[in-house]
Amino acid sequence: MxxxxxxxxxxxxxxxxxxxxxxxxxxxxxxxxxxxxxxxxxxxxxxxxxxxxxxxxxxxxxxxxxxxxxxVPDTPTEPPTPAGPSAPAGPSAPAxxxxxxxxxxxxxxxxxxxxxxxxxxxxxxxxxxxxxxxxxxITTVSGVIGSEKRAFFEDPDVRAALAKHSLAVQIDTAGSREIATKIDLAKYDFAFPSSTVAADRIQQGSADRPGVDGKQYAVFSSPMAIATYRPIANLLSATGIAKQVNGVWYFDMRRYMDLAKAGWRWDDIRGNTTYPVRKRLLVTTTDPRTSNSAAMFLSIASYVANGQTVVQGTAEERKVLPYVTPLFVNQGYTDNSSEGPFDDYLALGMGKTPLVCIYEAQFVDAAVRGKLKSDMVLMYPSPTVQSRHTMLSLKPNGDKLGQLLSTDPELQQLAAQHGFRTADPDQFAKVVSAGKVPVAEQVVDVADLPTYDTLERLLDSVSKAYR
Structure with a gap:
């Protein structure tokens, strides 16, 4: 083969x-x-x-x-091997x-x-x-990570950079909330979900799952974004949802949620010959019960539903849930991690996934590696949130890896090549400039995340709606 x-x-x-x-x-x-x-x-x-x-x-x-x-020793430690047919070629046979x-x-x-x-x-x-x-x-360090970071850890250049420090990383992937609530972490040296919220959940634990000790490392970040297609972006511009500013597309979350609440379907858009189907006008997300990217989208939606204000307290939670819950349960089946819907986006076209909630890093990584088609475009929810990919060390080897990923210039540069924003903004800027990826140089319209406890209660309430 x-x-x-x-x-x-x-x-x-x-x-x-x-x-x-x-x-x-x-x-x-x-x-x-x-x-x-x-x-x-x-x-x-x-x-x-x-x-x-x-x-x-x-x-x-x-x-x-x-x-x-x-x-050269005074006395040879062993006599020279005579040449001849019976002499072995080269060094002695290995064990x-x-x-x-x-x-x-x-x-x-x-x-x-x-x-x-x-x-x-x-x-x-x-x-x-x-x-x-x-x-x-080489010391092997094992960890469970959000699937959007798989390509980074499997990159031969990343493996080579780690090997210079006598480390090799062995990974399993899972949804970030699944890592925080279901995965047995005892066998791993580190956990690497896709947000500080998920890392906090791992550390704090819950009634049915003890918390863990360990240090957090905010290794890199990525704003939430929406992957779509140029014909869809142009179509949505007629509804007021999408607009383009200086070559970058933005997605108006308030307008989107108004139309979703009104029950709009794609063929309700006047003059729609681009995507004239009876499907609901929804952004495809992952499963909020298991995945961080869905939790981040819920954070955005709850902020908008609460009048552009971070949700605080049970009264505001009850107020926003009727607006945000249908955005998830009306999708039907959703994937457990962000890798699934983005792979569908790359492979199946807009018939399956016209709008997909992703990490900006996934789109940039695909662009750099030549995986995008010419009509694929990126949109930023307005507002959006920053997802800080936060590694939690569970054992000493995990701590060593966390320090290295956070400080080593070569690994930080490689992270930028995979679309992540690092402590040095110039690294990301060089990558997207070389790849001619139309992204926002600075993402300005960024909402704050709700507290850990508030987001957990919102997620639990949405999860119950699935049942």
Whole structure:
């Protein structure tokens, strides 16, 4: 079976560029490229690919780095192996479960090359247990994350950056509220939902679930947005819901909720030949019982329903629930996490999902990776909310990862390449400028989130309406 190595190819190009820069004073770019090709070839038949770029970079760095003059012992520790048909080729056979990495032929001085052979064999060992592959000296950190961050953690460049700090991350995905209420966290080093609210829920616990100790890391953020199509945006502009300002589309939440409350359907829009169907005029969300993105959309809707004011107290909660609950229950089936509806948006077209509530980062990431079609556009709810993707360390290794993700410049830059806004706004600006993604440079119309307890009560009330 032919292996899909698109991500790996990209990572190898980046590895080659880094190595060429590192060794520009002592090796030509042609020598570096030859060394990378030879190192990668050693893993040509391996079905498990995630560590290949990491191992290739380690091998080539070891071989190309200048080594100190070898210390020659007075007495050889073992006699030279005689040449002949019976002599083994190269180093001794590896022990069971190990695969020794042989020397790559690079034009280097003989004395240095001899030392590098030993260094490479001693440093790079692959340990196999079934399909599990681990690089020697790498600590694996396990976590459960919101699905919108899967692409970031599976990026070979991110894996390589983590490997420089002797870390590898193993992930499971789930809806953020599901992480906070249902997932058994005892087996993980960290939890990484998509908002501070969800992280607070994990820490505080509930009557049927104890809270946990751990430090929070607000690693990056993403405003909530709506993915749609240019014909739909143009159609909604006739209703007053959508408008375009300086090339960026905005979605008027008050006008939308007025029409939704009035029971509007798509074919009620006058002159609608773009999407003349009897479906309700609704934004597709995830399931508010399990997913943070739905909780964020509920936060926006409750703010608007409460007269552009954050909901506080049971009286205001009761006031807004008749307006916000139908926005969710009238959708019918909804996915548990944000990955599902956005995948449908990318693959199935506007017939299935004309309006989808997403994280801005999902759209930017898809644009950078060439997954968008020409008629796909992004709209910002007005108002919107910022979702701060907040990691919670559950064990010491999780704490180490949280500190690294929050402070390491390379990982922060890679996060921006996946569409997340980091502490340095210039990183995100460079990514969207290079990818020509029409996004708001600064998202100004941002509502505050309700308190943790208020949002939980709103979510519980909406959840009961499903039953």
């Amino acid at each position: 032919k292996l899909d190595t698109v991500r790996e190819d990209k990572a190898i190009l980046n590895v080659t560029s880094r190595l060429a820069d590192s060794f520009a004073d002592i090796h030509t770019s042609e020598d570096v490229e030859a060394a990378v090709r030879a190192a990668r070839e050693q893993f040509a038949d391996d079905p498990v690919r995630e560590y290949v770029p990491i191992l290739v970079e380690r091998i080539v760095r070891t071989q190309l780095s200048p080594a100190p003059d070898p210390v 069971d479960g190990e695969r020794r990495v042989p020397r790559i032929g690079v034009a280097l001085p003989a004395a240095v090359a001899g030392v590098l052979v030993v260094a490479t064999i001693a440093t790079v060992v692959i340990i196999r247990n079934g399909d599990d592959v681990q690089a020697s000296g």
